[in-house]
Amino acid sequence: MALSDNMINTAAAVLETAQRSRVPAPPLTESYPGFTQGDAYAVQQVNLDRRLAQGRVVVGHKVGLTSAAxxxxLGVDQPDFGYILDDMVVPDNAVVAAxxxxxxxxxPEVAFLLRAPLRGPHVTVEEVYEATESVASALEIVDSRIADWRxxxxxxxxxxxxxxxxxLGTWVPYHHHLHLPGLGASLLINGVETDTGMGTAVMGDPAxxxxxLANALAAFSVAIEPGQFVMSGSFTSARFIHAGDTVTTDITGLGAVSLRFS
Known part of the structure; x- marks a missing residue:
């Protein structure tokens, strides 16, 4: 049974408080027995609506859980998605407080910048490439407001x-000779290569x-709009970082992007 609206709002407030205080919360699936994926997207939407009401703007989307590993x-057979707001984008070579x-x-990921809209439910890989203006090397800082990543x-x-x-790194105009599944990514922390991966790790093709994503968003009557970008999923495993670390990823043909944590 789906949670009541009151429970959805309370669960959203738990995550908002955890994000603001930097004190992680217990898993919602433990606090709310029977908490479903549908409930979860409703919670996500509540917090998105709250941020939009505060003046934030959706500039992109992310796809997660794209690799088989x-x-x-997590014992699932599908990816998930989230939103990216304007205040979540960090400049290349920036210093960010851990x-x-x-x-x-x-x-490490490839980001897609769209020049045409993508609206599901029947979007194909070919249509993604047709709608893509540019691609870029990118780093996603993944962070869990759930205690111990449980x-x-x-x-x-x-x-x-x-x-x-x-x-986001420098945008590179997309052309059909740029074979994204064949691109390799190297992830370096403090100059030491900690992982490598290929574009094929992202559902066979980042596109x-x-x-x-475009097809999943259709169920919510949402399209990926021109000018928005999509973080398509990681080429490698996710690595923990700490204050003092410098992180760089270099993706074949797309160049490098870096970030330092203070």
Missing amino acids: MQQL DQFCAPRVE ITLPDTVADNASCGAVV AAVAW
Whole structure:
């Protein structure tokens, strides 16, 4: 049975408080037995509406759980999604306070910048590429407002798919010779390579993740609009970071993007 509106609003407030205080909350699936994925997206929407009412603007979207390893870890068979607001975008080579997050990790991804809208439910990979203006190397700072990253799929969905912030590299105009599944990403922390991965790790093709997102958003009567970007999913596992760390990812043909945590 779906949670009542009052319970949805209370659960959303728990996550909002955790984000503001930097004190993680217990899993919502423990606090609310029977908490479903539908409940979770309703909680996510409450907090999105709150931020929009405060003057924030949706500038992008993220797809999470795109790799087989992450899906297996959480016992799920599908990705999830969240929103990216204007104040969640960090400049390349910026310095960010680590303590503004609860328990941050980083992931290397390809971001897609759209020149045409994508509206599901039948968007294809080919249509994603046709609608793409540019792509860029990117870092996602994933962060869980759930204590100890003790998350199930509904927990992370409610928590905006565990999105903290994103760092975008230089936009590279997309052309059909740029074969994204064949691109390799290297993730370096303090100059040491900690992980590598290929574009094929992202649902076989990062554009497949964008197509999945457009089709999933159709159930909420939402399209990916021109000028918005999509974080398509990680090429590697997510690595914890701490104050003092410098993180860089370099993706074949797209260049590098970096961030330092103070």
